[in-house]
Amino acid sequence: MPAKTGKQYIERVDKAEAEIWIDGEQVKGKISEHPAFKGVMKSQAELYDMQFDSDKKDYMTYVSPSSGERVGTSFMQPSTKEELVMRRRMMQEWARYNGGMMGRSPDYINAGLMAYGAASEMFGSQDPMYAKNMQNYYEYARENDLSLTHTLIQPQVNRGVNASQLPDQFIAARMKEKTPDGVVIKGARLLATQGGITDEIMVFPSTLLKQTDEENPYAYAFCIPNNTPGLKFICRESFDYGKTSFDHPLGSRFEEMDTIVVFDDVTVPWDRVFSLGDVSVCNQAYNESSAVVHMTHQVVAKNIAKTEFVLGILQLMAETINIGQYQHIQEKISEVIIALETMKAYVTASEANAQPDRWGTMTPDFAPLNAARNYFPKIYPRFTEIMQLMGASGLMALPSQADFQSAIRPDLDKFLQSATGDAESRVKLYRLAWDVCMSSFGSRQILYERFFFGDPVRMASALYTGYDKQEHVDRVKAFLDRSEELIKNNG
Numbered sequence: 001m002p003a004k005t006g007k008q009y010i011e012r013v014d015k016a017e018a019e020i021w022i023d024g025e026q027v028k029g030k031i032s033e034h035p036a037f038k039g040v041m042k043s044q045a046e047l048y049d050m051q052f053d054s055d056k057k058d059y060m061t062y063v064s065p066s067s068g069e070r071v072g073t074s075f076m077q078p079s080t081k082e083e084l085v086m087r088r089r090m091m092q093e094w095a096r097y098n099g100g101m102m103g104r105s106p107d108y109i110n111a112g113l114m115a116y117g118a119a120s121e122m123f124g125s126q127d128p129m130y131a132k133n134m135q136n137y138y139e140y141a142r143e144n145d146l147s148l149t150h151t152l153i154q155p156q157v158n159r160g161v162n163a164s165q166l167p168d169q170f171i172a173a174r175m176k177e178k179t180p181d182g183v184v185i186k187g188a189r190l191l192a193t194q195g196g197i198t199d200e201i202m203v204f205p206s207t208l209l210k211q212t213d214e215e216n217p218y219a220y221a222f223c224i225p226n227n228t229p230g231l232k233f234i235c236r237e238s239f240d241y242g243k244t245s246f247d248h249p250l251g252s253r254f255e256e257m258d259t260i261v262v263f264d265d266v267t268v269p270w271d272r273v274f275s276l277g278d279v280s281v282c283n284q285a286y287n288e289s290s291a292v293v294h295m296t297h298q299v300v301a302k303n304i305a306k307t308e309f310v311l312g313i314l315q316l317m318a319e320t321i322n323i324g325q326y327q328h329i330q331e332k333i334s335e336v337i338i339a340l341e342t343m344k345a346y347v348t349a350s351e352a353n354a355q356p357d358r359w360g361t362m363t364p365d366f367a368p369l370n371a372a373r374n375y376f377p378k379i380y381p382r383f384t385e386i387m388q389l390m391g392a393s394g395l396m397a398l399p400s401q402a403d404f405q406s407a408i409r410p411d412l413d414k415f416l417q418s419a420t421g422d423a424e425s426r427v428k429l430y431r432l433a434w435d436v437c438m439s440s441f442g443s444r445q446i447l448y449e450r451f452f453f454g455d456p457v458r459m460a461s462a463l464y465t466g467y468d469k470q471e472h473v474d475r476v477k478a479f480l481d482r483s484e485e486l487i488k489n490n491g
Ligand SMILES: Cc1cc2nc3c(=O)[nH]c(=O)nc-3n(C[C@H](O)[C@H](O)[C@H](O)COP(=O)(O)OP(=O)(O)OC[C@H]3O[C@@H](n4cnc5c(N)ncnc54)[C@H](O)[C@@H]3O)c2cc1C
Pocket: 150, 151, 152, 153, 156, 159, 190, 191, 192, 193, 194, 258, 444, 447, 448, 451, 452, 453, 454, 455, 456, 457, 458
């Protein structure tokens, strides 16, 4: 089957009827018609449809090496720099469509899956069956244009101890037993964004587990359909409040939802298991496969689009109420321009210095991408602060679309007009800014950028420990020795 359409995406997820809980009730009927999910599912469907745009399909899709059909480019295992750039172009096309506000457009997980597929041999170190499973699953996902969510983190109960030391050994999802049908998993994982509105879930190694025998049952990697019996998604409150796209321009379209994932004796069939019961294998999978690099490549490409979107909004705000002449406004917008150019430079450098990894996949240079993934979580909250500082009362003087259709419209037209246009256009823009920097949707975006790729403190620590600093240390030592020499010679 070739790349899928938006309609096919929606039909498949509706038909699956995964077990999803929200506001104390289980979702019944078509999830694409549920108020909490219909906006984002429509947006996701639009992304899939872009694969068929006549002017885009040459880079949104490519010819499958197995079926000869055109399949999604985010599944492509690049072997040249040109293919790497094509992948990024495809990913940015999707990100620009949603202003970078959909962190989990399907290309995010596809980037990881592509790398795991290319490195499938790695999973065979435990059992050759796992390597075969990984390779087959990657091809299955590619040929069926699967959408996936994923879950990596153990419940936040007591971060001072390991999962096996919690009061109940099945709080964090762990292996319960092996049966002829598969491995039974019981417990919970966090935090699956888009949980329940994809075809399947990837349950991969959580970030580094302690290397002890007690932790081995918590170490596994598998993918299963969202409607596997015993699998439950527990949603937070929805930030799509059912308002129009005028009132809540982002929340009504891109509210991706975050879910707690419960495994209630879920049997994972053996052909879907890629690793099991060995912390050391799990701990190295992310880095060894280059999944971390390809996922970061997608993230940075997406965040370039997000920065462009923020820059566009800020500039429009400056023009709308004529504040672009003030130096501090120029300085603030310049901060975003500098961030944009920095992010673009990181991606360009990573692609220019790309090399095939040990699995033959053309892989971007991780050093600039690693810097980017540590940089953006710090700068994105500042973008929203700048938006608040520039928006001021304009972020609160925000009548709704219904107000514009009521008897008070003449007042709105008079008092909310702007330097460049009418009241309705101005309110539309400021509502967008509010949804970026003030609303529940906007606050979640800030939290998302801070944490979704891992704890920023430990990411910085990994950057510090993994970075080769010796050359610079040696140069300073040589400089100090040179100074000594000079003193000696001159003395
Ligand atoms: C909006 C959003 C969406 C997300 N989507 C997904 C998803 O789709 N899939 C997924 O798998 N995950 C997802 N995550 C989870 C994300 O990966 C985690 O939030 C992140 O890895 C941090 O883990 P934690 O939330 O458990 O925080 P914790 O690890 O509990 O950290 C809480 C605080 O304690 C500190 N801390 C805890 N332990 C240590 C330590 N050992 N050393 C130093 N400091 C420590 C942290 O620095 C932090 O300040 C999402 C998170 C958010 C906020």
